[in-house]
Amino acid sequence: MLFQESTNKASSGWAAPTRNYNHNHDPIMSEDPQKLKKIAASAYDYDNDPRWADYWSNVLIPPHLASRSDVITHFKHKFYQRFIDPDLVVESMTTNSTSSPAARSSASSSATERRPPASSGSTTRAAGASTPSSTPLRWDRQTIQFSVNAWVLVVAVLAMFPLIPKSLSNRAYRLSFMGTACSSLYSLYSLYGKPRAWNLQEVQIWLQSVIATKDFIYFIYCLTFVTSNLRLTFALLPIVCRSLEHTAKFTRRNFGRSALYRKYLEELCVWVESNTTTLSILSSQSEIGVGFLLIISLLSWQRNIIQTFMYWQLLKLMYHAPVTAGYHQSVWSKIGRVANPVINQYAPFLNSPISAIQRWWFR
Numbered sequence: 001m002l003f004q005e006s007t008n009k010a011s012s013g014w015a016a017p018t019r020n021y022n023h024n025h026d027p028i029m030s031e032d033p034q035k036l037k038k039i040a041a042s043a044y045d046y047d048n049d050p051r052w053a054d055y056w057s058n059v060l061i062p063p064h065l066a067s068r069s070d071v072i073t074h075f076k077h078k079f080y081q082r083f084i085d086p087d088l089v090v091e092s093m094t095t096n097s098t099s100s101p102a103a104r105s106s107a108s109s110s111a112t113e114r115r116p117p118a119s120s121g122s123t124t125r126a127a128g129a130s131t132p133s134s135t136p137l138r139w140d141r142q143t144i145q146f147s148v149n150a151w152v153l154v155v156a157v158l159a160m161f162p163l164i165p166k167s168l169s170n171r172a173y174r175l176s177f178m179g180t181a182c183s184s185l186y187s188l189y190s191l192y193g194k195p196r197a198w199n200l201q202e203v204q205i206w207l208q209s210v211i212a213t214k215d216f217i218y219f220i221y222c223l224t225f226v227t228s229n230l231r232l233t234f235a236l237l238p239i240v241c242r243s244l245e246h247t248a249k250f251t252r253r254n255f256g257r258s259a260l261y262r263k264y265l266e267e268l269c270v271w272v273e274s275n276t277t278t279l280s281i282l283s284s285q286s287e288i289g290v291g292f293l294l295i296i297s298l299l300s301w302q303r304n305i306i307q308t309f310m311y312w313q314l315l316k317l318m319y320h321a322p323v324t325a326g327y328h329q330s331v332w333s334k335i336g337r338v339a340n341p342v343i344n345q346y347a348p349f350l351n352s353p354i355s356a357i358q359r360w361w362f363r
Contacts, residue, residue, distance in 0.1 A: 037088045041080040042073070050326025054280060055079050057214055057323065058249065060142055066191055141190045145183060146250040152179040153243035156236045173236070174226055180239050181222035184215040191215075212321040217314070218242060221287075224311050230302045232293055237286040241279040248272035284318075284327035288335075291315050316361055 046052040056075065065071045074093045081088040152175075158164060159172035188210055195206040210216045218238075225235050248269040255261045261269075272279070294308040318324040319332065343350050 034089055037085055038077070041077050041085070041088055044076075044080055044084065046076055046079070047322050050322065050324075051083055052076070052079055053214075053323035053326075054276065055083075058245075058276065060249075060253070141187075142250060145187065145246060146254075148179055148183040148186075149243040149246040149250075152176055152183065153240065153247055155179065156240050156243065160233055160236055160240075170231065173231060173233070176236055176239055177222040177226040180242065181219050181226065184219035184222070187215040188213070188219070211317070212323060214323045217318060217321065217324065220314055220317075224307060224314065228304055228307050230294075230297055230304055230307070232290060232297075234286065234293060235290045238283040241283045241286075244272055245276060245279055280324075280327050281330070284324065284331050287318065288315065288328065288331055319361070 056079075059075060061071065071093065074090070077088065077090045081090050155172045156176040159169050159176055161169070164172070192206070192210050192213075195202040221238070225232070249272075251261065251265060252269040252273060255265075291312055294304075294311055297303055298305065298308060315328075319328045343354070
């Protein structure tokens with residue numbers, strides 16, 4: 001805007017001192033708009049924006065920084081700059097702590113890894129060169145999660161492959177849910193710790209802080225199926241999407257310089273990182289589809305009423321939790337647009353029970 005203004009004035013015959021016309025000498029035009037933009041970014045309702053939950057869940061950051069308010073505010077502003085207002089200027093994050101210089105440098109480098117990967121090869125090489133070569137071998141939280149999710153991905157694909165012997169497939173089916181449950185539980189422990197005391201009040205406080213997180217939802221999801229005798233291979237699809245997303249992101253950020261990665265895995269990892277929304281929508285559709293399959297299974301000899309009721313309670317939580325609400329509400333609205341006209345025309349007697357179910361659902 002400033003450049004355009006000086007150009008217009010120059011073209012009309014007035015020579016403006018453009019070299020001295022900078023942000024430092026015009027606080028009204030430069031500082032006040034940025035101050036208003038920062039106020040707007042701070043006042044934005046991030047909790048009700050499903051993109052923020054997805055953005056924050058895809059960020060890699062050390063556990064000791066994830067709970068700091070200044071770090072969360074910094075990445076909220078980065079999110080606001082990326083999705084809402086590209087003109088917002090976000091300053092580099094500095095960690096003001098009393099830790100050693102090595103710890104501060106590692107914290108700042110870990111925070112830098114939160115940025116989306118650049119498309120240019122030179123930037124990727126520069127980032128890889130600034131990272132120590134031993135970083136992928138450190139058994140930190142991200143490395144442990146990568147190892148577990150890569151193992152779950154292989155086992156889940158093995159369980160879904162139709163030509164595998166039934167005994168091996170059943171074992172891989174259960175191990176997939178067990179591995180994802182362990183991964184989710186470890187992530188909850190790393191980010192939120194454990195209850196301060198093992199009494200009812202402290203456990204309730206801890207549950208209230210984690211119940212709306214994606215890790216807790218997947219932990220309950222896996223427990224629902226790992227303890228059941230009913231096998232639904234379709235239920236592995238959300239597990240595969242989750243493991244594929246975690247594995248691809250870690251592989252691209254830590255093995256980008258590997259010739260093996262560039263030859264066989266780069267295209268897949270780039271596709272996964274650029275289609276996280278598609279994977280989330282696919283997971284939501286699969287989770288809702290599993291709910292209807294459980295209702296149909298009530299007509300078979302493998303029916304499990306308790307499991308079906310618990311799973312629909314979980315679907316209700318997914319519908320209301322900010323981290324999954326956007327995707328699930330979108331799928332349910334599509335189902336409603338298709339099913340409501342059919343029910344009103346051919347089965348109007350179902351309107352009363354459906355209204356009762358909706359009252360329980362939105363309660």
